[in-house]
Amino acid sequence: MINQLTAKIRKTGAPIVVGLDPMLKFVPEHIKEKAFKEFGETLEGAAEAIFQFNKGIVDAVCDLVPAVKPQIAMYEQFGIPGLSAFAKTVAYCKEKGLIVIGDIKRGDIGSTSSAYATGHLGKVTIGSKSYYGFDEDFVTVNPYLGSDGVKPFIDVCKEEKKGIFVLVKTSNPSSGEFQDRIIDGKPLYEHVGKMVNEWGRELMGDAYSYVGAVVGATYPEMGKILRDIMPKAYILVPGYGAQGGKGRDLVHFFNKDGLGAIVNSSRGIIAAYQNDAYKDKFGPENYADASRAAVIDMKEDIAQALG
Amino acid sequence: MINQLTAKIRKTGAPIVVGLDPMLKFVPEHIKEKAFKEFGETLEGAAEAIFQFNKGIVDAVCDLVPAVKPQIAMYEQFGIPGLSAFAKTVAYCKEKGLIVIGDIKRGDIGSTSSAYATGHLGKVTIGSKSYYGFDEDFVTVNPYLGSDGVKPFIDVCKEEKKGIFVLVKTSNPSSGEFQDRIIDGKPLYEHVGKMVNEWGRELMGDAYSYVGAVVGATYPEMGKILRDIMPKAYILVPGYGAQGGKGRDLVHFFNKDGLGAIVNSSRGIIAAYQNDAYKDKFGPENYADASRAAVIDMKEDIAQALG
Numbered sequence: 001m002i003n004q005l006t007a008k009i010r011k012t013g014a015p016i017v018v019g020l021d022p023m024l025k026f027v028p029e030h031i032k033e034k035a036f037k038e039f040g041e042t043l044e045g046a047a048e049a050i051f052q053f054n055k056g057i058v059d060a061v062c063d064l065v066p067a068v069k070p071q072i073a074m075y076e077q078f079g080i081p082g083l084s085a086f087a088k089t090v091a092y093c094k095e096k097g098l099i100v101i102g103d104i105k106r107g108d109i110g111s112t113s114s115a116y117a118t119g120h121l122g123k124v125t126i127g128s129k130s131y132y133g134f135d136e137d138f139v140t141v142n143p144y145l146g147s148d149g150v151k152p153f154i155d156v157c158k159e160e161k162k163g164i165f166v167l168v169k170t171s172n173p174s175s176g177e178f179q180d181r182i183i184d185g186k187p188l189y190e191h192v193g194k195m196v197n198e199w200g201r202e203l204m205g206d207a208y209s210y211v212g213a214v215v216g217a218t219y220p221e222m223g224k225i226l227r228d229i230m231p232k233a234y235i236l237v238p239g240y241g242a243q244g245g246k247g248r249d250l251v252h253f254f255n256k257d258g259l260g261a262i263v264n265s266s267r268g269i270i271a272a273y274q275n276d277a278y279k280d281k282f283g284p285e286n287y288a289d290a291s292r293a294a295v296i297d298m299k300e301d302i303a304q305a306l307g
Numbered sequence: 308m309i310n311q312l313t314a315k316i317r318k319t320g321a322p323i324v325v326g327l328d329p330m331l332k333f334v335p336e337h338i339k340e341k342a343f344k345e346f347g348e349t350l351e352g353a354a355e356a357i358f359q360f361n362k363g364i365v366d367a368v369c370d371l372v373p374a375v376k377p378q379i380a381m382y383e384q385f386g387i388p389g390l391s392a393f394a395k396t397v398a399y400c401k402e403k404g405l406i407v408i409g410d411i412k413r414g415d416i417g418s419t420s421s422a423y424a425t426g427h428l429g430k431v432t433i434g435s436k437s438y439y440g441f442d443e444d445f446v447t448v449n450p451y452l453g454s455d456g457v458k459p460f461i462d463v464c465k466e467e468k469k470g471i472f473v474l475v476k477t478s479n480p481s482s483g484e485f486q487d488r489i490i491d492g493k494p495l496y497e498h499v500g501k502m503v504n505e506w507g508r509e510l511m512g513d514a515y516s517y518v519g520a521v522v523g524a525t526y527p528e529m530g531k532i533l534r535d536i537m538p539k540a541y542i543l544v545p546g547y548g549a550q551g552g553k554g555r556d557l558v559h560f561f562n563k564d565g566l567g568a569i570v571n572s573s574r575g576i577i578a579a580y581q582n583d584a585y586k587d588k589f590g591p592e593n594y595a596d597a598s599r600a601a602v603i604d605m606k607e608d609i610a611q612a613l614g
Contacts, residue, residue, distance in 0.1 A: 021419070023418070023422075024432075024433065032434075036434060041433045041434035041435060041436045042433065042436070042438070043431075043433070043438055043440070045433060045434075046431070046433045071415075071419055071422075073413070073415055073419045073420070073422035073423045073426070074419070074422050076422065076423060076426040076427075076440065077422040077423070077425045077426035077431045077440055078426070078431060078433075078440060079394065079426065079438070079439075079440035079441060080387065080390055080391050080394055082426070082440070083387055083390055084387050087386065087387055105413070105414060105415055105449075106380070106412070107412060107449060108378075108380055108412055109477060109478070109479035109482075110479065111330070112328070112378055112380045112381070113380070115330075115378075115380035115381050115383065115384040116380045116383060116384070118384045119380070119383040119384035119385070119386065119389070120383075124350075124353070124384045124385060124386075125331075126331065126348045126349065126350070126352060126353045126385075127339075127343060127348035127352075128348060129348045129349070131349070131350050131386070132386075133350070133383065133384055133385060133386035133389070134386060142412075142414060142449050142451055143451070143485065144449055144450070144451040144474060144477075144485060144486070145474070145477050145479060145481070145482055146479065146481035146482055146483065146484035146485055146486070147481040147484060148479040148480060148481040148482070149479070149481075167451060167452070170416060170451075170452050171416070172416035172417065172452060172453065172455040172456070173455060174452070174453035174454040174455040174456075175416075175452055175453055175455070176453070177453035177454060177502070178450065178451060178453055178495065178498065178499065179451070179453070181490040181491075181495065181498065182490060182491075183488040183489060183490055183495075184488075184489075188485065188488065188490075188495070191485065191488065192485065195484070
């Protein structure tokens with residue numbers, strides 16, 4: 001799957017992942033009205049609205065980008081109907097040829113981490129049969145519990161040829177509270193980065209490992225150091241756009257082969273029609289076209305930065 | 308809710324939480340057969356089997372213990388039907404008067420953490436209406452992303468009078484890889500413990516805070532130190548029983564009032580009928596009675612240890 005991701009990034013020329021993090025306030029009124037008419041102002045109605053919203057965006061951008069990253073929390077808040085919309089979104093994106101990174105940030109120990117890995121990447125055995133649960137291609141993993149939490153994901157990845165992105169340095173302002181604390185002369189995130197590099201060694205694709213890392217665009221200097229510590233890890237870079245990360249901040253996250261990083265934008269793309277830059281040209285009715293325009297602009301911004 | 312938890316612990320005399328972490332291998336054949344007959348060897352069949360299994364245990368122990376802790380990963384591995392069984396389990400336990408600690412170990416940033424908090428503890432707004440998603444009473448939270456990840460949970464807890472348990476020192480063997488690393492002369496888990504104490508100050512119940520901590524029974528010496536650092540935090544203690552923690556290890560986790568800690572046992576209770584100690588007396592048909600016996604023995608073990 002990491003080879004497929006690399007190939008798709010080369011083909012599209014866009015090291016971009018679209019964050020499908022739908023909040024109801026991003027969903028245009030006409031979509032909400034239709035969904036609420038059918039299902040009422042219910043969890044089912046909200047779930048239908050966000051799925052239809054996603055579908056429009058996916059149809060509009062699927063030829064431009066290699067991957068999408070649905071953030072499961074945005075679905076989980078609507079309970080079971082919301083999680084059904086998550087599952088439908090994953091399936092629809094795969095139908096459209098997109099690689100799906102489930103942003104689930106799970107992490108537990110032993111058999112519990114195994115259960116998460118099974119549910120999101122692998123197959124669960126029931127009697128004589130086996131089934132995929134959510135069946136994403138990659139998921140994000142929280143490393144706080146150490147190798148016991150990460151290894152079960154790696155085991156499932158080996159079997160399924162799928163991958164993970166381990167949280168190393170997150171894009172948020174308070175990420176430094178624990179991640180930046182100095183241990184043996186180096187910040188915690190460097191220690192985690194080193195472990196990512198080690199975990200990744202046993203799970204290599206052609207040029208990159210199936211074990212990637214999450215490093216926020218908002219911390220480009222740290223990105224530079226982490227790039228060196230984890231040369232074979234694909235870096236998933238959140239924080240571009242709405243969180244303040246700019247194209248020029250991104251250079252440090254890439255390797256000299258022009259690969260090695262994939263940049264996420266969520267709000268900046270899926271709610272582009274609400275942004276000043278696109279509001280007048282595209283109304284809510286054409287929200288998906290606004291998303292397409294935002295992807296094209298982002299692609300250009302990154303291409304310019306990478307020279 | 309923390310006041311209710313304390314009152315229930317006093318009333319039952321059992322600082323015990325039953326971990327409802329059903330794996331199919333724990334579920335007696337007669338329950339699986341019945342579920343598979345109705346739904347086939349499908350995700351729905353597995354979900355029905357684990358829900359019926361839970362129901363039996365809950366009926367057998369609900370007068371003995373204050374709380375249960377369903378581990379969502381064990382349900383999530385069965386996809387949407389599994390998560391429906393989780394939701395049904397939460398609702399059933401609450402019907403039976405039990406406090407429900409959702410062991411979800413979620414943690415993200417800003418609006419994403421808010422979405423998790425909303426989905427598991429709070430109400431989501433849809434148009435003019437609002438709905439609970441999973442509606443647990445407490446959830447476990449991963450602190451790796453710092454205050455940005457924890458504060459949104461605290462905001463929802465304030466509104467709903469619910470609580471969280473923040474992972475501080477987990478019970479697994481590799482928890483030390485990051486949690487034990489020395490920062491400014493103290494291990495990371497102590498720094499996290501200090502933050503728990505701070506976060507908890509703004510959310511106090513009568514004697515204890517709504518912000519609790521997870522500290523593994525397998526690390527009693529660390530428990531002692533953390534007990535002092537977080538005097539007002541309820542400590543959720545996993546790792547008793549199957550993971551090796553013993554009654555005598557638990558004293559350090561409690562305060563002088565005999566409160567302040569609640570000890571989890573999962574496999575040791577829910578799969579008691581498979582353990583040598585109960586196998587002969589109770590067969591698979593009487594698995595729930597074996598669970599009841601295991602709870603009574605655990606209660607005694609803890610009472611002896613606490614003197």
